[in-house]
Amino acid sequence: MAGGRFHRKWKRIIVTAGIVSGFAIAVSAVLCGVLKNRAVRDDYVARYNGEEIDRGEFMLQLQLERTNTFDYFFQKYGAVYSDDFWNRDYNGEVPVRYAREKAMQNCVYMKAVKILAKEQGLIEDISYKTFVRSLTAENKRRKKATEKKQPVYGPIQYDESSYYTQINTNLIIKSKEKLLEGEYNPSDAELRAYYERVKDKYYKQEDFVQIKKLSISYGQSLGAFTEEDRKVAVEKMQALKNRLELGESFENIAESEADMVRISDITFDAETAGTYSKSEPLLYETVKLLDIGQTSGVIDEVQQKQAEIILLLDRESNGYKDYEEYKDSVVSNYIDEKYNELIEQNIKAGDLDINKAVYEKAYPD
Numbered sequence: 001m002a003g004g005r006f007h008r009k010w011k012r013i014i015v016t017a018g019i020v021s022g023f024a025i026a027v028s029a030v031l032c033g034v035l036k037n038r039a040v041r042d043d044y045v046a047r048y049n050g051e052e053i054d055r056g057e058f059m060l061q062l063q064l065e066r067t068n069t070f071d072y073f074f075q076k077y078g079a080v081y082s083d084d085f086w087n088r089d090y091n092g093e094v095p096v097r098y099a100r101e102k103a104m105q106n107c108v109y110m111k112a113v114k115i116l117a118k119e120q121g122l123i124e125d126i127s128y129k130t131f132v133r134s135l136t137a138e139n140k141r142r143k144k145a146t147e148k149k150q151p152v153y154g155p156i157q158y159d160e161s162s163y164y165t166q167i168n169t170n171l172i173i174k175s176k177e178k179l180l181e182g183e184y185n186p187s188d189a190e191l192r193a194y195y196e197r198v199k200d201k202y203y204k205q206e207d208f209v210q211i212k213k214l215s216i217s218y219g220q221s222l223g224a225f226t227e228e229d230r231k232v233a234v235e236k237m238q239a240l241k242n243r244l245e246l247g248e249s250f251e252n253i254a255e256s257e258a259d260m261v262r263i264s265d266i267t268f269d270a271e272t273a274g275t276y277s278k279s280e281p282l283l284y285e286t287v288k289l290l291d292i293g294q295t296s297g298v299i300d301e302v303q304q305k306q307a308e309i310i311l312l313l314d315r316e317s318n319g320y321k322d323y324e325e326y327k328d329s330v331v332s333n334y335i336d337e338k339y340n341e342l343i344e345q346n347i348k349a350g351d352l353d354i355n356k357a358v359y360e361k362a363y364p365d
Contacts (some may be wrong), residue, residue, distance in 0.1 A: 053111060060160060139157050216255060218307065
C-alpha cells in the first residue's frame, strides 16, 4: 500500500499515550551525575539538549507530583504528612528529593517530545515563556467569545496545568501523524508481523472461565461497613483458607458455615468478563493468575464488601481478535510503540545540565 494512501486512511485512529509513562528509567539515567552549580540565573532549573527548562515549568511539574509523592511514602513507609515531611529521611529516601526527581523526569520527557516536534516542523518555539503567552492569549480569546455569547468549547478559562496538558497532548498526536507519514509508515506485512508479536497483550479474547467462590459479606444495612467489620470478615476467611489447605472442600465449608459463608458458581467469557472487571476487579485479576484446580488467597473485594476465596474449575481459550476487524487498533498501538521507543532513545542520548542552585531550593509546597 502506498505511504500517502495508507496515512490518509489511518492517521485519524492514532491514540495518545500517557505523557510521561514508561520513561522514568531512561530519564533517571540522564539525571545521574549532572548536578552542576549554575547560579548565574535563577529563572531556569536545567538545560536539556540546549533547551532551557524554565523554573515555572519545573514548579508546575513539582506541584503535580505532590499527591504521587504522598501516596508513594504512605504506601511504602506508612508516612503521614507533618511539618517535616518533605525533608524527613525514610530509609534513605527523602520526599522532596523524590518529588524533584520525578518532576525533572517529566520535564525532560516533555522537552524531548517538543524537540522532536520542532524537528518535524510542528512548532517553532518550545520555551515555557512562549507557552505562558499562548495561555494568556487563549484565555483572553475565550473571555471575549463568552462576553459576545459565542460558542466556547471546553472551559471558559484554562488554568496552567490543564492547558499545558492539552497543548502537549495535541502535539504528541500530530507528531505521531508525522511519523506515520514518513519513516514509520508500515506496510501491511509489517503490521501483521506486529500484530502477531503483540496479540497476547492486546488482542487475546477473554477466556471462558468457570470458578467456585466462597464469600463473607461485611456490608451492613444500606451497604455501610466499619473497618472492624472488614477486618473480622477477612480474618474469618483466612481461617477458612487454612481449612481448605488441609483438604476440606468448598462445599463442606459452605455447609458447616452456612450462617456466615455463601458459595456460588460463576462463569464468564468474552461477553461477561467486562462486567466482572468493573464490579469485582480484584477477583477478575486474580482469575488470570490461577491454574485449573488452584485456589486463590483471600481477596478483599471492597466494591462488593466481601472477603472471598475462589477456585478455578476450568479455563478455555477463545482465541484472538481478528486482525482485519481490529486493524485500526493495530495501527494505533504500532505507532504508539514506535513513538515511545524514539522518545526514550532520544532521552537516553540527551544531555542534561541542572542548575543546582535553583533545583535544590524547589519545594512542592
